[in-house]
Amino acid sequence: MSAPKLKAPRGTFDVLGEQATMRATVEAKAxxxxxxxxxxxxxxxxxxxxxxxxxxVGESTDIVQKEMYTLTDGGGRSLTLRPxxxxxxxxxxxxxxxxxxxxxxxxxxxxxxxxxxxxxxGRYRQFWQVGAEALGSExxxxxxxxxxxxxxxxxxxxxxxxxxxxxxxSPDSRMAHRELLQTYLREHEASLSEEVKARIELNPLRxxxxxxxxTRAVMQSAPRLLDQLDEEDKAHFVxxxxxxxxxxxxxxxxxxxxxxxxxxTRTVFEFTSDDLGAQSGVGGGGRYDGLIAQLGGPPTPxxxxxxxxxxxxxxxxxxxxxxxxxxxYVAWTxxxxxPQGGQGWPRGAVRTAAFGILREARSAGLTAQMELAxxxxxxxxxxxxxxxxxxxxxxxxxxxxxxxxxxxxAQETMATDTVVHTVLRRLRDL
Ligand code: HAM
Numbered sequence: 001m002s003a004p005k006l007k008a009p010r011g012t013f014d015v016l017g018e019q020a021t022m023r024a025t026v027e028a029k030a031x032x033x034x035x036x037x038x039x040x041x042x043x044x045x046x047x048x049x050x051x052x053x054x055x056x057v058g059e060s061t062d063i064v065q066k067e068m069y070t071l072t073d074g075g076g077r078s079l080t081l082r083p084x085x086x087x088x089x090x091x092x093x094x095x096x097x098x099x100x101x102x103x104x105x106x107x108x109x110x111x112x113x114x115x116x117x118x119x120x121x122g123r124y125r126q127f128w129q130v131g132a133e134a135l136g137s138e139x140x141x142x143x144x145x146x147x148x149x150x151x152x153x154x155x156x157x158x159x160x161x162x163x164x165x166x167x168x169x170s171p172d173s174r175m176a177h178r179e180l181l182q183t184y185l186r187e188h189e190a191s192l193s194e195e196v197k198a199r200i201e202l203n204p205l206r207x208x209x210x211x212x213x214x215t216r217a218v219m220q221s222a223p224r225l226l227d228q229l230d231e232e233d234k235a236h237f238v239x240x241x242x243x244x245x246x247x248x249x250x251x252x253x254x255x256x257x258x259x260x261x262x263x264x265t266r267t268v269f270e271f272t273s274d275d276l277g278a279q280s281g282v283g284g285g286g287r288y289d290g291l292i293a294q295l296g297g298p299p300t301p302x303x304x305x306x307x308x309x310x311x312x313x314x315x316x317x318x319x320x321x322x323x324x325x326x327x328x329y330v331a332w333t334x335x336x337x338x339p340q341g342g343q344g345w346p347r348g349a350v351r352t353a354a355f356g357i358l359r360e361a362r363s364a365g366l367t368a369q370m371e372l373a374x375x376x377x378x379x380x381x382x383x384x385x386x387x388x389x390x391x392x393x394x395x396x397x398x399x400x401x402x403x404x405x406x407x408x409x410a411q412e413t414m415a416t417d418t419v420v421h422t423v424l425r426r427l428r429d430l
Pocket of ligand 1: 117122129132133285288
């Protein structure tokens with residue numbers, strides 16, 4: 001009996017072929033845009049202390065309450081597969097004393113994250129995010145710059161999006177608004193969904209996010225945080241919006257914008273795509289001026305975003321770069337086949353010469369591939385054509401035939417040790 005086949009766990013997937021090259025395109029664009037704007041790449045560990053997310057993301061969030069993959073390691077420590085990147089980046093900022101560097105410190109990442117969510121199109125249990133965080137400045141220009149950078153990235157990747165933006169103000173105005181909202185929700189409890197009712201105490205803001213009809217009707221006239229901001233927060237938000245207009249970025253102010261993480265203060269925003277159905281959030285973020293202090297660092301403002309790579313690929317049209325076509329395909333046939341059922345391979349001089357050409361071509365800066373599947377010569381030429389190779393070198397011990405695959409198949413014969421030189425010259429003369 002054969003062994004049962006195994007599958008990737010639900011909500012996870014393999015990245016193969018065209019998907020892999022499209023991801024490489026997304027990464028290349030992100031690097032060009034973000035590093036061009038002074039962001040440095042950061043990698044943080046896949047596993048972090050569970051406490052980092054409990055403290056950073058917030059005990060009342062869905063992420064911490066029910067979506068974390070948490071384990072106890074051999075030493076009895078509680079560790080969690082990172083569900084998001086902002087808390088780890090802030091942890092690293094504190095751990096490495098980055099407040100001593102010129103501020104703001106700008107960092108970007110492209111990594112995989114883990115959330116135990118109901119898996120469906122656009123929502124996975126392991127997914128990738130590209131993210132950018134600017135730490136150490138509360139200038140509204142940081143907010144606007146950060147939003148513009150994500151807008152540029154999405155536009156270059158062919159994702160058409162709408163930008164919604166709002167402000168959550170300071171913890172004090174949020175607390176005052178929270179109480180107002182709780183009173184309002186209690187007054188209208190009879191019309192609310194069970195889920196919203198159950199969360200009036202813990203997370204009343206989520207009521208704005210509900211798609212329950214009765215709740216939506218109640219929320220139409222609910223008190224809005226944006227109307228309760230203090231003067232400073234209001235001025236900050238007005239300036240962020242003015243700078244976005246300055247940059248010709250279209251946005252809508254949406255006072256009901258709710259984010260699923262607790263650390264936000266002031267600016268919050270989301271880019272949504274109407275092409276994505278239920279999982280319409282392509283990327284989002286905001287300001288988190290209290291987070292670094294909450295993680296034991298000096299009071300330091302922060303602003304950033306993350307966008308889901310799978311959602312970018314679902315909604316966008318990133319050009320598939322495709323595997324690089326070889327400049328030269330090194331073909332060879334050796335009449336001495338491997339001994340039937342025997343061990344090892346004959347050390348044929350032709351194969352050795354072919355291997356030499358492969359190495360020489362690569363060190364001369366050419367892209368090269370060699371026959372590795374013992375095909376017939378016809379099969380090798382077919383394979384080279386499939387790969388879109390420019391030249392095929394059919395290697396002999398002394399002489400080699402060089403076939404120009406894109407020049408009507410013209411052939412010339414030359415000494416084997418001059419092949420690479422000839423290909424280089426031909427390509428240069430093009
Ligand atoms: P988030 O909104 O939770 O924010 O996630 C950002 C993006 O990650 C979403 O817009 C979505 O595209 C993608 N995403 C989230 N969950 C999933 C999933 N289960 N499957 C596929 N894609 C998903 C954050 O994570 C914050 N750390 C963003 C941030 C950075 N705020 C400030 N700085």
